[in-house]
Amino acid sequence: VVGILIAALVALVVIGGIKRLGSVAEKIGPAMSAFYILGSLIVIFSNIGNLGMVFKSIFQAAFTPEAAFGGVTGFVLMNAIKRGVGRGVFSNEAGLGSAPIAHASSSETDPVKQGLYGVFEVFADTIVICTMTSLVVLTSNIVPWGNADMAGADTTILAFGTVLGPKVSSIFIAVAILFFAFSTILSWSLYGQRCFAYLTKGRGVIVYQIAFIATVVIGATLKLSLVWNIADTMNGFMAVPNLIALLALSGTVVKLTKEHFNGDRLSR
Secondary structure (H helix, E strand, O other): OHHHHHHHHHHHHHOOOOHHHHHHHHHHHHHHHHHHHHHHHHHHHHOHHHHHHHHHHHHHHHHOHHHHHHHHOHHHHHHHHHHHHHHHHHHHOOOOOOHHHHHOOOOOOOHHHHHHHHHHHHHHHHHHHHHHHHHHHHHHOOOOOOOHHHOOHHHHHHHHHHHHOHHHHHHHHHHHHHHHHHHHHHHHHHHHHHHHHHHOOOOOHHHHHHHHHHHHHHHHHOOHHHHHHHHHHHHHHHHHHHHHHHHHHHHHHHHHHHHHHHOOOOOO
16 A cells, blocks of 8 residues: 555656655755754763763774674675675665766766765765664664664664654654655656666656556565565666776876866866
């Protein structure tokens, strides 16, 4: 039912061309981020007495001999890279080549300045919001250390619930995820549509739009573990050619960056 409802809303924007709904979703993202950060700060400051212990435990766990030895073993290193890179990509899309589609449509004419906006996105998503979430969970002291089975939205709801109460916490996280997810779906529909139109020279875009809307319903019915595995695989297919292209363009990036910070006029 949820999948069908979300698909219907997406169809109104993607096929129906209802710009107002898309505009609302665009504005909700930043507002919801600020609201989420505010809620996180309330919980963290309510549990401020645990903050010192949390940071101490983080650094102790990261720099002990056991952690160093475990980090260099093949299996542990492979899983750390898989989970770390996979979740990091979901957080900020860095390295996938998707965000430049949005950045390229900016009115900004300085590529370095626009690139710095992209760097700030990664900082805001991963360093600020993700760290806020982790500190909420850790300072609330609701989950035993290292218990990966409790990781996910349920853990976050329980953590917020220690201060906001179970009912308010559930509603808060559900609303946050709903708006974050909806705005993300609309963004990716634009990315895919632009790429499909490029490959087909603008023909048959409606076919892509219908297929995209159908995946919203399908995704809502699949097991979460399968969704993660599919997404990780597809992200890998995206990242590999994009990272190769980034290496090839690294010289251009260095040149433009030097020109920008030296105050030189960029050649067009």
